[in-house]
Amino acid sequence: MKKTIVFGVVFCLSANLALVSAEKENKCEKESYENIYQNIIVLESPMLGFIDGKSFGMNESTFGLLLQVRREVRKRLFGIPTQSGRVGIYTLNGKQYCLIELTKMESENEAEYYSKKSYLEKNRSKYTPAEYQSELAKIEEKYQKTKDSLAKILHEAKEDFLQLSAGYRDSAKGMKGPLLMLIQEFCDKKGLKDCFLLTWGETKEEEEDNNLRRKVQTFKVFTQFCEDLAGFLEAMARACPKAKGMFLEMVRSAKLQKEAQRANK
């Protein structure tokens, strides 16, 4: 009896610890992504210093837009912040996922597939050929099903991104050179040698859409690209303190105006 009780307690504790550990691990992973920019990068190009705060350069609106784009990208990366936590914007099997989660799912699907396939191969002798083929088909079917689902979402995510960034990219037409210079600086500072953001910077303007569709085939690449883009926009914004001040002033004015309207009502 005692043994049973002890066993039960130990099991419960172990299970609890395992659950807590898994939750922690999950949380840590998400946090690690969110804190990916702990090493703050600030672009130091004199160009940004020059246009900072200028009406024709980085003013309150352009700064706001930059923050807005970054925020939208991060929503896709980590989900929309709510009072109960973040909620992903991509729907898979009735559940909401963010890019980080989908990337994890993608890698897990890959890992599970190869693991199961390997296991099946090792224990092939235990199965009759027919059973082996049946098991292999099951594994592949499951893998392919998940992969197809993910591919469908990836396609949606890419189209969503292209739509999201269409205006931004339109405005960047004709200034790839300067932007590439800034991207290069960002990549150098972040230690990125081969990232898709840099590839995007080097791509001809008219080939941007197709390039993204063609070259981004996994969530891993897409997520990395979004992370880099958000980081780049942040690094650019950090180089514009004057514009930041102007933006905050704009927010304050809007807020006061809204309060005044409420008071009038």
Add this chain to the structure above:
Amino acid sequence: MLSKYLTGIVIKKLYFKKEIFMNFVKKLFKTFFVTFFIILLGFNKVSIAANFDYDFLDDQICVTKDIEDDFDCDFDTLFDDNNPTIGDYLDNQQFDITRKTDAKTILELLVSVDAQKLLQEYLFLKTNILNKRSLLDNPLFIMNKRYDYGTWVLGCTLFFEQTTRMHFTKPCNCSSNRKYKYETASCIKTYLGITQPSLLSILTGIEEKIIGDFGVEIFSFAKALRLFENATAQERRAGFFFSLMGQYKKIDFRFKVPFYYSIRNFYLTDEEQTAISNEFGESDDEEGLRFARNHLISDRLGLGDLRFEFDFPIGCPTTEEMHFKAGAFATIPTAVSMVKGLYGQVFCPQIRRPKIDFVEIFDLAQNDNTRCQAIEIGKNFALNALNGISSMLIDTDLGNNRHFGLGVLLKTKTPVSSIFNRWWTRNLYFKGKMTVEYLFPAMEYRWFVEECKSELFEQYDFEDVEEQSEAQAANTLAFLEKMFVDMFYPYVYKTKVAPGFIFMWASKLTYEAKRWGIHVGWDTWLQSREVFDEICAPSSQIGSLDIEKARRPWGYQWNVFGSLFYKKQNKKSRLYIGLNGEVTVSSRGIGKPFKLTLSFERDF
């Protein structure tokens, strides 16, 4: 055929090539637009389409956190996704940053790159037209052989003249070296301020600012301009010079008129062209030729001015062997161009000044669909400015710019034997001709720039542009636009020009035997500096025009010439066939041409 010869052989490679110029313009505009695109770094017309429903965030507007904290927040707080105030604002705000470029924006931009300092500089150091010497004044066309066969002499001279480096101005004071001073006057840098230290210094400053501030390697204006500093203008004239001489009692009278082809072009040496090609890239010969013919070569074919002169012996002795004659002459402006733009173009003075609208250009440049239009506006502006320079420097008529001239002349003939009486001096003569002509005033086009630019700039505030109202900024920008046009387009006004006097003195030693003869001599030609009697400009502007820059400098040439001729006689007439040449040894304000002629004169 002659034209083909001239254009095909002589003119070959003697012009700026289109690619070079277009590359220059392209690089200029590339730099211009890259610079300003960088500055105008904007995410135009971007508004994030809200694809997701963020209404639930509305509640978060009632934040517990003091909003004031947000306005002093650091970047980390600003980038915090959980900052409800900023987050809510970003989620619900549509940032319409469609850049309707306004005058103030453009003004700020221009001032930020010190454009106002650049525009205070003068591109045109001079705006005068180039001096030229009338063919009628040339000693090779003086008919003073021993015509003792009949009463009339009809002459036709085939000639070719080339001025390899025309002088734009008087010799500059840039060096104590006399030769260098005179040679430098043939370089366009004495006419256009492309190597002025102040201009280059400002350009370098702007370049450094762009490179330093933007980290962008750009095309070096200062370096590029220096590549063109020694460009010059060339002139070639070829055709026939007709003359008819008669005698009535003791009075000799002559009619002279040339019919010729004149072509002027800009010129760079092979080395200079190579240096430019190295900087801007190789050019396509065919395209280059087309460009040169459209913008850098001017030519016309037609009749020159007509001269009538007469003289009669005065004093004594008045023998055939030795005489002293006086006379008068008139230059009648009959010059007419029968064909213009045979190989090149005719460049008309640009009386209508262009307008430039920086706001429009920047608006066009920002939009991908209209960017080409902005570039086109820029290219047209540059090409028209180039055409304007061509109209000032290489477009010229075939005569004396419609000035009627009256003059007096003295002719002498002295046998050398009267000084050295030797057997070998029997057929040697000193012959001289001296003329003074006054050219009456006539209306011509002249180009002017305004002086005292800096005083005009002082009337505007370029220090606190940000503090200026939109109306003030628009006013200031309009001023800069005007100054920009003024920099590249001098004002063209009808002007009553009095060219003044032309003095010529030719002296030669001649040996004339029964069958042949030889002349060797020198001549001096001097033209006074022109004066403007009247300028048809707005009265409010006349005081500010820099008239000194617009006046042609006085010109001077000292030439040596030689002639070898053969006489062939039949029963009815005597034919003189002569081969003549002339080289300018010294000149000021005009250039050093050389001339070759083949003359046929029939005494009957």
